[in-house]
Amino acid sequence: MPSFLFKARWEAYVLAHKVTYTFWLLPILLIVLVSSIFAQGGYLPKALYIIIGVATAIIGHLLVLLYNDFVNLKKVEKYVKKFRDCDFSNHDIKKYIPSDKMIVKHESFFQIPTDHNEERGYFNIHKMNERMDVDKFLGNKDFKTYIISKPKNFNKKITLPSGLKVFPSLSILGNYIFLREAFNDLTPMSKFRVYHEIAHLSMPPATLLMRDGAGVSSLWLSTIFISFLLEVSIFNLILVLIFLVVLLFTNYHYAKLIRPKYHLYSEIYADKVAYRMLDDSEKSELRATNLAYPVIENDPNLPSTLNELRKNSFNREVNDNDIQPFDNSFLIPSLSIGIYIAVIILAILSSIVIEISYYTLILPSVFLILFCSIYFYIIRVCGSKVMDEINSILPES
């Protein structure tokens, strides 16, 4: 393929990728816009239809984020309960994290390569070497940090956590960090671990990972929404089945093919950021450790080939100080392409058969309101219960 064509194709891929993953509403907005243009109905009901359709997508997105936060909170509860006999003390981690470290600049993460093997879509890691304010990197994230220690007066065998634990959360419920000692007393290995987890909070792939899940779920909710606009008939039933098959394929594609690769990318990113946050003496201590015990262990969520890629990438940086470009050719956003195909099929099919009127909009609106109210209520009740449990064990910050 001529290089300009390859470049154009690659640019198109990345544009689709950026648009889809940074603004998930676009495909859903496309569905409602296209279907509203071709469907029968008046202007006002069509405008209302667009508003309800977009609201469905936004709410679907929020519901998934909320659910992810709830699951994270449940994990914190389980952890805290496990060590409830230990002493927990507050610790302000933010003031110990140096603010002049070289870390990765966000914008360069999807930068198009210019001086490396373009044909394979290499990612130019040299452009990652830019200084950035850690405060900006961490943003206004709330870190609830605690030190777990053996209680002073205790007369039975006590169970302590073997290492530190970080529960990063990308949205509203805050991040929990549990350490065994104050941040300044941590060994380079432990600091590396904390930095690694913190890096996950700010990195684009982690955010995208959450948005991906939310996006696919929003698409499900939008499909249900459109299905409510259809009259009951065999043809429409077949149509809904086609919708479902397309969505199932999208979900499968995402879960089996895309997610592990994003997971790998996010781990490599976090490893690199964490290593670069250490000072020179800490780096050399970590290098010595890495020779005796592998600092990067097998991640059970990754297949062995991807685990090897991650270890090799880390070892190259740590042992050889080699910042060779990292091959991210597998990140070609095929999911975006899949999503847009699904969107076009859904939009065209739905515009043929739906009729948009105030009357036909009643059912999806009622469904949306009922579904969301019940969902929010359940999460709120269960979430407060879990929060109460956690707060009863942890000291007030």
Next chain:
Amino acid sequence: MENKNQLLETLIKAHFPIEYNIAGKSNVVDIIDGDVEFSQEEGGFDSSMIEIISVIGNVVTVLKVFYDLYREKSEAIQGREDRDLLLQEIEKLRQIQEKAYHFNETKMLECLKDLKNVLNKKTK
């Protein structure tokens, strides 16, 4: 007791710096203190921590045996029974470390030698 624990921590830090680095100060201090068990969390970095803790645990066991033998009856350390006991502990440690990562018998013997020197100075 505090002196003994501090001495053991210093020895582990000096002779097993990598293990000390991985486990962290608090874990090492708690292992020496005794009466604790460590829970392994799921996945990620923690999965080999228990192995490293068990390595340190065994080093501590050997050092404690040696310390007690030396303090209580320093002459009897030369006796066959005590020596056998010590060798058994070292063998146990060797087996565990072999299974985990790199075992350095010389390192352990150096560590014991250092401990012996410190104790000799103290008993004088």
